[in-house]
Amino acid sequence: MIAFWVLAPVMVLAALGMVLSRKAVHAALLLAVVMVSLAILYAVQDAPFLFVVQIIVYTGAILMLFLFVLMLVGVDASDSVVETLRGQRLAAVVLGVLFAATVGIGVAQTTLGVVTGLDEANADGNVPGIAVLLFSRYVFAFEVTSALLITAALGAMVLAHRERLGPKETQRSMSQRRMREYVATGRPLGPLPTPGVYARHNAVDTPALLPDGQTSSLSISQSLQARGNVRQAMSGEVDETLEQLTSEQERRTTTGNAAPERRHGTDQGGPA
Amino acid sequence: MSATPFLTLSALLFTIGAFGVLVRRNAIVVFMCVELMLNATNLAFVTFSRVNGNLDGQIAAFFVMVVAAAEVVVGLAIITSIFRTRRSASVDDASLLKY
Numbered sequence: 579m580i581a582f583w584v585l586a587p588v589m590v591l592a593a594l595g596m597v598l599s600r601k602a603v604h605a606a607l608l609l610a611v612v613m614v615s616l617a618i619l620y621a622v623q624d625a626p627f628l629f630v631v632q633i634i635v636y637t638g639a640i641l642m643l644f645l646f647v648l649m650l651v652g653v654d655a656s657d658s659v660v661e662t663l664r665g666q667r668l669a670a671v672v673l674g675v676l677f678a679a680t681v682g683i684g685v686a687q688t689t690l691g692v693v694t695g696l697d698e699a700n701a702d703g704n705v706p707g708i709a710v711l712l713f714s715r716y717v718f719a720f721e722v723t724s725a726l727l728i729t730a731a732l733g734a735m736v737l738a739h740r741e742r743l744g745p746k747e748t749q750r751s752m753s754q755r756r757m758r759e760y761v762a763t764g765r766p767l768g769p770l771p772t773p774g775v776y777a778r779h780n781a782v783d784t785p786a787l788l789p790d791g792q793t794s795s796l797s798i799s800q801s802l803q804a805r806g807n808v809r810q811a812m813s814g815e816v817d818e819t820l821e822q823l824t825s826e827q828e829r830r831t832t833t834g835n836a837a838p839e840r841r842h843g844t845d846q847g848g849p850a
Numbered sequence: 851m852s853a854t855p856f857l858t859l860s861a862l863l864f865t866i867g868a869f870g871v872l873v874r875r876n877a878i879v880v881f882m883c884v885e886l887m888l889n890a891t892n893l894a895f896v897t898f899s900r901v902n903g904n905l906d907g908q909i910a911a912f913f914v915m916v917v918a919a920a921e922v923v924v925g926l927a928i929i930t931s932i933f934r935t936r937r938s939a940s941v942d943d944a945s946l947l948k949y
Contacts, residue, residue: 582851586855590863593866593867596870596883597870602876602879611883613889616889623896627897636889640919643926644882644926651930651939661908662875662942666873669872674868674869676860677868678861685854685857686854693851693852693899694902696905704905711906711909719913723917727919735927738927
């Protein structure tokens, strides 16, 4: 009972947040909250098998599939606020309230009688009880389920399959294409040049230097170039560093020999 | 414990899911709202199973889960194939059958 009154507001809030959140990823995560809370409510209601299935199948498999597709299909595309049908939102609110009232009245007017409880049905354990029912009375539905699952898997494969439009590129055709490009444009046949290696930088955003003193744009990844994250190899940084070093040198000579001596002292003090 | 609070919660979740289906445009979110409705009915099934004292309701919830899994697989495949051709996951853009 405590579990219910703790989880019910959480579930309703998460469901509302799912409907109202602009970003689809937030909606998916809030749906995960609802599903895990539902699993706990199943456990409270003497359904340990469904508790496990809810977490493994729903939260583990289905929701992760949702997230996968969300990442494939424009994760940053948030919903537009513009109504394409005029008054759609208002109509939806009215319909929702009416529907809630209808179902609420239905729930309020039914008398359920005494709650029997599952102690007798779960006497041999919940999982054996479900298994006995599943393989006796519901065995036909269970077998039809297998056909459904196979059809669904095949359908997903057919729908997500992409027909190859051109012939597949082999290693031979690739090398021929490179050779043709070399003849036509003079593009080098070998691998692309590596990024530059300098005294202060050797990261991938540093272009290599060509013999004539220019930098080679081929040595930098195209995505870095598109983002404008390329470091200038021949920037004024050298001068800046030189200036810094000389000023430090000057400071050292004016303050005397204190700094080097102190460092010397700590070096000796370290091992002792 | 009485079954009415569980049924009320189930009805509330179902309503929220139906409202989401009516309001949202993103096909994936609409799909999530359908899942929420299925889950709400599952809660009602499990509650009725406890009220009646037999496991038939739990079996029904189990079958709902299986069908939901199959439905999600096919539905998401449809959404990805629509996205591949139209570059949009909005349900408003898939309206060619109307004309």
